[in-house]
Amino acid sequence: MITVEHLSKRYGDFVAVDDVSFVCKPGRVTGFLGPNGAGKSTTMRIIAGLTPPTSGSATISGVPYRDIPNPATQVGVLLDASAQHAGRSGKETLRLSAMTMGLPASRVDEVLTMVGLTPSESSRRVRNYSLGMRQRLGIANALLGNPQILILDEPVNGLDPAGIHWMRMLLRDYANRGGTVLLSSHLLHELEIIADDLIVIGNGRIVAHGPKDELLAGVGTRVRSGDDAKLGRALAAAGFTLRDAEDGGFHVEAEPEQVGRVALDNQVPLIELRAGDNTGLEAMFLQLTAQTQREPINQGAI
Template sequence: MIRVEHLTKRYGSHPAVDDVSFTCEPGTVTGFLGPNGAGKSTTMRMICGLTPPTSGVATVDGVPYRRLGNPGRRVGVLLDASAQHGGRTGREVLVLAALTMGVDRREAGRALDRVGLNATAARRRVKRYSLGMRQRLGLAHALLGDPAVLILDEPANGLDPEGIFWMRGLLREFADRGGTVLLSSHLLREVEAVADHLVVIGGGRVVARGGRDELLASAGTLVRALDPAALAAALERAGLAGTPATDGGVVVRAGAEAIGRAAADAGVALVELRPAGAGGLEQIFLELTAGESVREAVR
């Protein structure tokens, strides 16, 4: 289990992370979402003992990361896929990690196979790896010690659609075997497909958290009409507030029956009327983080 309690990090007067609390349970994937500069990476670095918090505490299995004995055997971490020695081969990177963790060096080859890096890739120097290959190598490194917990920051960056689908299956399998996964990603639809729980952060603070299905059920109803202006007027007359969706429709915090009646009374022809939860994570994300800066703070 990962437990984050009132975690805060300030740089001078700037609160990069402000009183963040959540837990990640065994057997689940927790999606950690937020715009650039929201505090996701800083939070994950504090969990992993790389950045000291101003206040609050983060623990893995009840212990701060820095106090874990041989942490690679208990927690697999991927925070930066480029943080590997470019002059070493992929196999050398993993063999050295295995020796450090006290793992049989033969596990390096098995880890490479598990993430889809073949013998040719294993012999290639890391500086010649594509971003997607570095991500796979980083994930192999995280899995090498057979940990019970994975902490992954943007692990799908650089992966093609097939690779993203493969990673989704790997993380789902890991959690289904009792593992705990904390996953940060900008690929909202992929998070929606694999996560059991969601934590949304904006401006350094948690703005929403809960089960995926629970949050998606609160998304409301998506409606689309042949005449968007007429639909907007009909909704306004009925006292139904709506917000524009990313795909051209309108998300309304009301049931389909109320929206349908308002449209029918106004003679507005609808072309779509469905729960916004079907692919609605993107809409929820935009609403919850509206107004947040898209610029990553450099620290």
């Protein structure tokens, strides 16, 4: 289990992580998401013992990473697939890791097979690897010590659709066997498929966390009216984020009572008004991080 309590990290006057607390449980995949610069990577680096916190704590099964004996046998970490020695072959990279951990050489072949790197590919220099191959090698390194916890930052970058599916199945099976997974990704669709729990961070602070199904249930409001164009303009003017629904009307990032009040004030007759069904992780993400996005969010057709 990963436990983060009141974690903060400052760089001078800049606060990268601000009083962050969460728990990642065994047997579950925890998706960690937020806009660029929100504090995800800094938090993961602190958990993995690479960056000291300014205050608070991050522990693995109750122990800071730096105090775990032979930590790679307890925690598998992949934070940057490009940070691998370019002059070594993939197999040499894993052999050195295995020697450091005191593992038999046979474990190297096992994980190479597990991640789908062929003998020919594992004999190549890492400088000649594609990004997808580097990701597979990084995952192999993370799995080498047969750890109970995985911490992965953007592990599907560079993978083709088949590779993404493979990664999804690998992590799902790992969690189903009792492992703990903390997974950061910008591919919201993948997190929506694989994650059991979600942590959303913005400007260094947690803005939402909990079971995925609970967070996504009833996101926003579904509304249709007798004059959708007028209603769209009114909702946008009121500052609500909305997007067109396939069968007319809108999905609105607001409570039904708020949407109904705008319609009433603008004398727009409503055909449908209800709490939104699961409108998806993207809608929830945009709603929760609207104040921390670099790009302006479309407020709907006006």
